[in-house]
Amino acid sequence: MAGGDDKRTPGSSSSSSRWRKPGSRHGPGLEKRSAECQKEGPCSSSHSVWSKKAQQQMVTAVQQSIPEGSLPQTATQGLEKRSSECQKEGPCSSSPSVWRKKVQQQMVTPVQQSRSEGLLLQTVTPVQPLKSVDSLPQMVTPVQPSVVDSLCQMVGSVQISDSLDSRSTSCASESVVGSGPGAATFDVFRCVSKCSVEVKPSLLDINREKRRAKELAKSANALQRLRPGMVLLKNFLKPDDQVKIIKQCRELGVGTGGFYQPCYKDGSKLNLRMMCLGKNWDPDSSSYVDRRPFDGAQPPKIPEELTKFVKDAIDAAHAFLKQSGGQGTSNPLKEIPPISPDICIVNFYTTAGKLGLHQDKDETKSSLAKNLPVVSFSLGDTAEFLYGDARDEAKASKIKLESGDVLIFGGQSRHIFHGVSTITPKTAPTYVTEEAKLRPGRLNLTFRQY
Ligand SMILES: O=C(O)CCC(=O)C(=O)O
Numbered sequence: 001m002a003g004g005d006d007k008r009t010p011g012s013s014s015s016s017s018r019w020r021k022p023g024s025r026h027g028p029g030l031e032k033r034s035a036e037c038q039k040e041g042p043c044s045s046s047h048s049v050w051s052k053k054a055q056q057q058m059v060t061a062v063q064q065s066i067p068e069g070s071l072p073q074t075a076t077q078g079l080e081k082r083s084s085e086c087q088k089e090g091p092c093s094s095s096p097s098v099w100r101k102k103v104q105q106q107m108v109t110p111v112q113q114s115r116s117e118g119l120l121l122q123t124v125t126p127v128q129p130l131k132s133v134d135s136l137p138q139m140v141t142p143v144q145p146s147v148v149d150s151l152c153q154m155v156g157s158v159q160i161s162d163s164l165d166s167r168s169t170s171c172a173s174e175s176v177v178g179s180g181p182g183a184a185t186f187d188v189f190r191c192v193s194k195c196s197v198e199v200k201p202s203l204l205d206i207n208r209e210k211r212r213a214k215e216l217a218k219s220a221n222a223l224q225r226l227r228p229g230m231v232l233l234k235n236f237l238k239p240d241d242q243v244k245i246i247k248q249c250r251e252l253g254v255g256t257g258g259f260y261q262p263c264y265k266d267g268s269k270l271n272l273r274m275m276c277l278g279k280n281w282d283p284d285s286s287s288y289v290d291r292r293p294f295d296g297a298q299p300p301k302i303p304e305e306l307t308k309f310v311k312d313a314i315d316a317a318h319a320f321l322k323q324s325g326g327q328g329t330s331n332p333l334k335e336i337p338p339i340s341p342d343i344c345i346v347n348f349y350t351t352a353g354k355l356g357l358h359q360d361k362d363e364t365k366s367s368l369a370k371n372l373p374v375v376s377f378s379l380g381d382t383a384e385f386l387y388g389d390a391r392d393e394a395k396a397s398k399i400k401l402e403s404g405d406v407l408i409f410g411g412q413s414r415h416i417f418h419g420v421s422t423i424t425p426k427t428a429p430t431y432v433t434e435e436a437k438l439r440p441g442r443l444n445l446t447f448r449q450y
């Protein structure tokens with residue numbers, strides 16, 4: 001991965017101040033959820049026990065417990081808005097206990113945001129049971145600086161519910177399991193609320209989409225040489241293989257060494273969930289290590305089936321470069337050297353996810369000197385992918401990476417700056433959302449040889 005000043009910046013901008021912008025994702029996230037409350041239809045939970053007064057007290061308690069100015073406006077606005085909307089709307093999928101849990105989660109947010117601004121000691125223990133509204137301020141408990149590093153990981157894993165798409169946010173048990181950094185997991189499967197009414201696409205629709213994807217993979221523009229050493233294979237991963245890969249990632253992602261939200265020592269976080277396979281990529285040292293520093297977990301190995309897809313993709317790129325030799329390709333094997341992938345970074349982006357322009361340059365000297373390619377699989381919602389010779393978004397080329405696309409960059413393109421500027425919601429094929437049950441968002445796997 002990238003190192004030094006080329007660290008993988010969480011946002012789309014090269015300036016760190018922009019991707020640390022406080023509050024920007026939380027307000028809209030909450031509003032979306034309350035709208036979702038309306039959509040989801042009736043459920044058994046009653047709001048009668050959850051009086052408006054209590055909700056207001058709760059909001060006030062949250063506000064009072066956090067020093068003035070440190071709580072982004074949007075967070076409290078969101079709390080007020082949602083509680084009153086949910087009442088107005090009558091039946092909704094959020095039960096009082098679910099709602100309380102969400103409030104606890106939301107209380108974590110100001111701490112995260114202010115972490116780099118010196119408010120570290122006001123952190124939150126999100127797993128404390130909520131006994132009464134009065135006990136809310138007690139949830140903001142001081143912690144020792146020594147635990148701050150691990151808290152960063154822990155708090156990060158709680159925060160995801162704020163940035164999730166509406167489809168999955170109505171479920172309270174979505175992403176936080178256990179209370180310690182090692183115990184926190186993130187599930188890329190979407191969580192279907194028991195009391196939600198879903199309109200499912202028919203099997204016929206799903207199969208039609210699968211057939212279309214296969215046809216597209218055979219079409220004339222299925223393979224594109226974007227620049228020397230960079231080949232895009234459109235729809236290369238067959239729908240059933242995409243489903244398999246997502247399920248495999250999910251399985252690994254909820255286990256030891258699974259998904260977490262990486263962050264730097266200064267508190268800045270990557271705007272995605274990450275899981276490393278083979279070796280752990282450490283954002284702080286910009287290097288690959290055998291174990292994750294924050295919980296000691298050893299990354300799972302790359303499943304063999306996945307390395308087979310990588311090999312197939314490289315073979316297909318070679319065949320394509322060979323037959324299109326007239327376009328300046330002299331030697332496909334030199335243009336894209338073959339690899340035996342032993343490390344893989346799996347990123348999950350919510351629809352608000354981003355990855356700033358960076359270079360992947362933390363592999364071994366020998367791997368980099370040979371310009372061994374990075375092989376990237378895209379699954380789920382479509383991403384806008386930027387790439388270019390400088391860390392300059394204005395000058396970067398843009399392509400859409402859709403579910404099933406494979407992008408290879410090696411040889412002369414191995415050191416390109418690249419990143420993800422946006423994820424387009426609701427663009428994932430139905431076999432991905434319904435059969436593979438991927439959450440709204442995008443899963444990306446980048447295979448490398450260490
Ligand atoms: O998500 C992507 O397409 C790119 C991911 C990436 O660049 C990385 O993990 O280094």
Ligand SMILES: [Fe+2]
Nearest residue numbers: 358359360418
């Ligand atoms: Fe990268």
